Amino acid sequence: MSRVKTWLPGLALVTPSIILIGVFVYGLIGQNIWNSLNSSTRRAVVNQEIVERPLHDGGYANYVKLLSTADYQHALWNLLVLTAVFLIGTMFFGLLWAVLLEKGVKAEGVFRSIYLFPMAVSMIAAGIVWRWLLSPQQGGQAIGLNQLLQRLGLDALQSSWWSADSRWNMAWMAVPAIWQLSGYVMALFLAGFRGISDDQREAARIDGASEFKIYRHVLFPQLSPIALSALIIIGHMSMKMFDLIYALAGPNSYVASVPTTLMWTQMFNQGDRVMAAVNATVLLAIVAVLVVPYLIYTNRTERNQG
Amino acid sequence: MFTWWADGSEKVGLDALVEVFNAQYPDLTFVNLAVAVAGGAGSNAKAKLASDLENDNPPDSFQGHAGAELTDYIVNEQIEPVNDIIDELGGASVFPQDLLDRITVGGDIFSVPSNIHRSNVVWANPAVLEEAGITEIPADIDAWLADMQKVKDSGVETPLSVGGTWTIVHLFENVLLANLGADDYAGLFDGSTAWDSEGVTKSAEDMVKLLGFANNASDGDDWVAPTDMVIDGTAAYNVMGDWAVGQFNERDQVDNEDYVYFPVPGTDGVFNFLADSFTLPVGAPNPEGAKDWLRTAGSVDGQKAFNLAKGSIPARTDVPSDDFPAYQQSAIESFGSDTIASSIAHGSAVNLAWLDDISTATAKFYSGKDAATFVADLTAAAQNHIG
Numbered sequence: 169m170s171r172v173k174t175w176l177p178g179l180a181l182v183t184p185s186i187i188l189i190g191v192f193v194y195g196l197i198g199q200n201i202w203n204s205l206n207s208s209t210r211r212a213v214v215n216q217e218i219v220e221r222p223l224h225d226g227g228y229a230n231y232v233k234l235l236s237t238a239d240y241q242h243a244l245w246n247l248l249v250l251t252a253v254f255l256i257g258t259m260f261f262g263l264l265w266a267v268l269l270e271k272g273v274k275a276e277g278v279f280r281s282i283y284l285f286p287m288a289v290s291m292i293a294a295g296i297v298w299r300w301l302l303s304p305q306q307g308g309q310a311i312g313l314n315q316l317l318q319r320l321g322l323d324a325l326q327s328s329w330w331s332a333d334s335r336w337n338m339a340w341m342a343v344p345a346i347w348q349l350s351g352y353v354m355a356l357f358l359a360g361f362r363g364i365s366d367d368q369r370e371a372a373r374i375d376g377a378s379e380f381k382i383y384r385h386v387l388f389p390q391l392s393p394i395a396l397s398a399l400i401i402i403g404h405m406s407m408k409m410f411d412l413i414y415a416l417a418g419p420n421s422y423v424a425s426v427p428t429t430l431m432w433t434q435m436f437n438q439g440d441r442v443m444a445a446v447n448a449t450v451l452l453a454i455v456a457v458l459v460v461p462y463l464i465y466t467n468r469t470e471r472n473q474g
Numbered sequence: 475m476f477t478w479w480a481d482g483s484e485k486v487g488l489d490a491l492v493e494v495f496n497a498q499y500p501d502l503t504f505v506n507l508a509v510a511v512a513g514g515a516g517s518n519a520k521a522k523l524a525s526d527l528e529n530d531n532p533p534d535s536f537q538g539h540a541g542a543e544l545t546d547y548i549v550n551e552q553i554e555p556v557n558d559i560i561d562e563l564g565g566a567s568v569f570p571q572d573l574l575d576r577i578t579v580g581g582d583i584f585s586v587p588s589n590i591h592r593s594n595v596v597w598a599n600p601a602v603l604e605e606a607g608i609t610e611i612p613a614d615i616d617a618w619l620a621d622m623q624k625v626k627d628s629g630v631e632t633p634l635s636v637g638g639t640w641t642i643v644h645l646f647e648n649v650l651l652a653n654l655g656a657d658d659y660a661g662l663f664d665g666s667t668a669w670d671s672e673g674v675t676k677s678a679e680d681m682v683k684l685l686g687f688a689n690n691a692s693d694g695d696d697w698v699a700p701t702d703m704v705i706d707g708t709a710a711y712n713v714m715g716d717w718a719v720g721q722f723n724e725r726d727q728v729d730n731e732d733y734v735y736f737p738v739p740g741t742d743g744v745f746n747f748l749a750d751s752f753t754l755p756v757g758a759p760n761p762e763g764a765k766d767w768l769r770t771a772g773s774v775d776g777q778k779a780f781n782l783a784k785g786s787i788p789a790r791t792d793v794p795s796d797d798f799p800a801y802q803q804s805a806i807e808s809f810g811s812d813t814i815a816s817s818i819a820h821g822s823a824v825n826l827a828w829l830d831d832i833s834t835a836t837a838k839f840y841s842g843k844d845a846a847t848f849v850a851d852l853t854a855a856a857q858n859h860i861g
Binding site: 210211212213214215216217218221239299302303304305306307308309328330331332333415416417418419420421422423424425433436437438439440 | 521524542545546548549550575578579580581631632638639640664665689690691692693694695703708825826827829830831833834836837838840841842843859860861
């Protein structure tokens with residue numbers, strides 16, 4: 169009886185959230201997977217008469233169908249390029265700024281706010297501005313970055329940016345995203361640096377370590393859990409990114425298509441719920457590949473520490 | 475009532491129509507339910523409308539492009555036929571038969587058209603044309619391309635201006651219309667003209683050449699900047715629907731002096747139309763009030779007040795044209811006498827899903843400029859939708 173008394177109040181406390189998460193997260197994930205396996209038909213008007221035709225066969229054939237289309241493979245490739253550049257960019261700038269601020273510059277608060285500020289701008293608003301900055305117009309009609317390059321006498325560097333017909337064009341789409349989220353990564357790293365006591369640096373200096381060696385062998389190893397968290401957070405944001413791309417490139421862009429923008433057109437323009445569900449499930453699987461090993465890793469380290 | 479006309483000339487037009495409605499039916503009140511989700515060219519409002527209809531919570535009436543775009547509502551049995559109202563308004567004697575055919579499904583008419591816009595219009599800067607020594611309106615696309623070369627030789631980098639994906643679709647539909655003619659063009663949408671036929675292939679190749687004379691645009695750009703290029707003389711030509719008149723007026727340009735317009739070369743005598751219309755949803759809370767609204771929207775007085783303010787032309791052919799500005803007068807005249815074709819880019823010829831496939835194919839074509847792939851993608855899209 170006394171054992172019941174210890175776990176019962178705890179259970180009563182978490183039950184509502186277990187039920188809510190069970191229904192609204194896992195229940196709906198299950199519903200989505202179920203939808204993705206459905207067959208469906210499409211009704212349309214041909215020659216002023218309504219006809220109904222099969223659209224999807226159902227079952228795993230739906231997955232084969234989506235994954236085998238060239239457009240979806242193109243979107244997945246775009247996502248890979250975007251994620252890689254976005255991750256490297258935010259980690260690089262985040263760490264760089266954190267190290268600079270951590271060295272104790274004057275007016276640190278001002279710089280910290282400046283670097284963090286882009287995060288306060290909504291991605292839609294940022295997307296509208298970056299659409300103009302990254303306009304592909306060149307020569308007499310150049311605006312945005314291309315015009316700036318002309319003014320600087322660097323005409324040869326003008327580019328079509330993300331609109332270019334290139335396998336790597338999505339690297340440019342990562343630029344606004346890096347601008348927006350590097351400050352966040354910086355804040356994470358800065359917190360990490362602040363968490364390391366000064367004693368350790370003092371000790372290293374007394375032992376004759378150079379500044380570089382202090383960072384390399386004393387500070388950075390202690391930041392690796394933070395770096396991993398930052399990677400996971402930025403990585404899954406990149407895969408779910410929709411608003412920025414939609415605001416920059418519109419709904420039907422091909423050069424800038426990623427699975428999330430395809431999902432919008434599948435759902436709202438095509439009215440094709442089955443394919444949108446297949447797409448969502450594939451995306452969930454991709455994010456899971458990234459997040460699940462991280463969860464296993466953190467569980468294991470917590471257990472070892474505890 | 476559900477409409478996303480909440481700003482600019484569209485709002486002015488709607489207000490004018492509501493005024494007529496209040497005079498004709500003083501015991502009814504007009505309430506626009508969509509104000510909170512207006513903006514974004516109606517895309518947000520359409521998503522809200524779709525969910526309201528799905529949940530059997532329809533407004534009394536809502537706005538939609540006349541033509542294939544409405545078929546999405548018709549196949550889902552979300553809107554009622556309005557044959558009796560069309561007959562009461564005068565039927566085929568006041569609305570062109572070509573137009574009525576395009577809003578008829580299974581023998582029933584499903585909406586009351588309120589206003590018409592024209593898609594196949596070239597807007598040009600006469601000063602730039604004069605500089606290049608061009609005096610005549612080109613007869614077909616090939617002659618037009620030759621003229622563009624002349625403009626380019628006279629020192630204008632980009633003779634043609636374009637915007638984002640939908641403006642490229644808009645240009646392409648008119649090149650198709652020019653090369654195929656109105657009958658074969660209409661055949662694209664019922665399966666009697668193949669999408670890999672010679673005319674379509676030539677149109678895709680013409681698009682490569684035309685875009686060679688055009689500025690670089692990015693997929694998300696709008697139509698205003700390309701119109702401004704014509705006004706500023708950095709481009710000679712722009713193909714855009716006749717709502718562009720609003721932008722010329724905004725910039726204080728004088729009709730026939732600062733800007734000129736003509737049908738897209740090769741489409742003279744054809745009126746490529748898109749129209750707004752009002753519907754009667756299944757299960758409307760107050761169907762009699764909604765019908766009165768449709769009667770106003772389809773009446774001579776209502777159409778005149780609405781279109782004068784909005785800058786479009788009446789769907790009825792018996793509205794006196796004397797009070798309209800010069801451009802609209804010429805459009806009213808053409809609408810009465812020309813063959814009517816349906817716009818792809820604005821939902822008259824194809825439904826939303828097909829338009830989406832065409833837009834994606836066009837965006838892909840715009841980045842790679844590969845005519846053969848474009849034709850293959852368009853053929854595959856047509857196969858998906860009318861097979």
